[in-house]
Amino acid sequence: MKVINDTQKTYNTVIILDYGSQYSKLIARRVRECNVYSEIINPSVAKSELNHLNIKGIILSGGPSDINDSSSPKIPDWLYDFDVPILGICYGLQAIIYNDGGKVSSDSNSEYGNAEINLISNQEPLFQNCDQNFNVWMSHGDSVSEIPKSYELLASTDSCKYAAVKFNNIYGIQFHPEVVHTQNGKQIISNFVNEICKIKPEWTSYNFINSAIDQISTRVGDNKVLCAISGGVDSSVTAALINKAINENLICLFVNNGLLRKNEADEVINKFKDAKIKVEYVDATETFVSNLNTVIDPEQKRKIIGNTFISVFESFTKRFDDIKFLAQGTLYPDVIESATEDSP
Known part of the structure; x- marks a missing residue:
């Protein structure tokens, strides 16, 4: 990708x-x-x-x-x-x-x-x-x-x-x-x-949205993009921008890991449907619960959940042979907090 x-x-x-x-x-x-x-x-x-x-x-x-x-x-x-x-x-x-x-x-x-x-x-x-x-x-x-x-x-x-x-x-x-x-x-x-610095006050959220859509459209072209969504702000905004740019070439994937709130999966999928964004749904509850069974250590659980998500994504992408891009939505503080060990 x-x-x-x-x-x-x-x-x-x-x-x-x-x-x-x-x-x-x-x-x-x-x-x-x-x-x-x-x-x-x-x-x-x-x-x-x-x-x-x-x-x-x-x-x-x-x-x-x-x-x-x-x-x-x-x-x-x-x-x-x-x-x-x-x-x-x-x-x-x-x-x-x-x-x-x-x-x-x-x-x-x-x-x-x-x-x-x-x-x-x-x-x-x-x-x-x-x-x-x-x-x-x-x-x-x-x-x-x-x-x-x-x-x-x-x-x-x-x-x-x-x-x-x-x-x-x-x-x-x-x-x-x-x-x-x-x-x-x-x-x-x-x-x-x-x-x-003589910088004109021209950067606005409206300008950013339009330029981001243009940039995505130009860069992606006719290729397909896979975007994993959770229903949170990060992935939802990412999916909305990409959908405006490439429409049907966006493949949104929602994975039910069995650890969600009551009715959360249905609520997320319905919200995306209301926004006219197509979502693929994978119920991986049994896989996640099985992998986490008897595990107590929180750090070990975190790694198991992450690796299981990757495994589910890889299995899903085998259904397609033309996905060229993976989309990830991240809040700006996460970018800073994910800095390397040599950060000040």
Whole structure:
């Protein structure tokens, strides 16, 4: 089977380098709220893996590491190759400053909570339409103690001298604009994404649906696609998009594993029928129950269920000789949580 994993090259994109922050997905959401497409990326990825993206801006997230630790994640060697605006948040700021010759120190005045920031000028593009002084959310143990000579100071708090700095189109802030506790936070992100990166607010869910349908139709052509459905949001949305793109060439498969809620199988199938999406039904109750019989360990059960699903799918596909694609619907948090062991 072939794999579809294309992101629309036509989308102007802001990538978020995830250094292990609890707020990384929130940063991605805030960017998308600006009607700009965003993706969370592991900073260890090779540059060649980003060729499918039309990158117009880069944000470095916060993270729990100490940038002075030799084993801590640093900025990727390709960071400046794209020649696009960059925004470092918290650890992201520290990683940039460390790389560019500044100093980051363990701070006896580490902060967790609100702080009042004082701007040098609210005419700076990053802070346009922001108040001269406003509350921000700090969450850091280390902080920048010395900036490279080429950098300029943009803002400070009483306990954090370098709360915001810049060099050309590289910006760094110690606070977290993505959280609701930071006043003007959405404005700051909008300023970076829409004004500094000069990305028009053109990405919407409506545009995404239409372009996804076009992309699927172009890629799949006259071939058939197998889509396993459960009735949940992930697989249902995937099936709906593919059905609009290729209609009768979509084969949806619902497997009853005998572990469902009462009447759940009938309810799912009827909902798909109401949406005019054809569903193939396989009752594998006896197979699943037999394989799970006497098994107590939860992890062993999980593996048995997964392997049994695969076995049922393989048996089902033998009925066809022209299925070229397998469709899988996955929520974005699942993509992040399924990261490899070397993720920050």
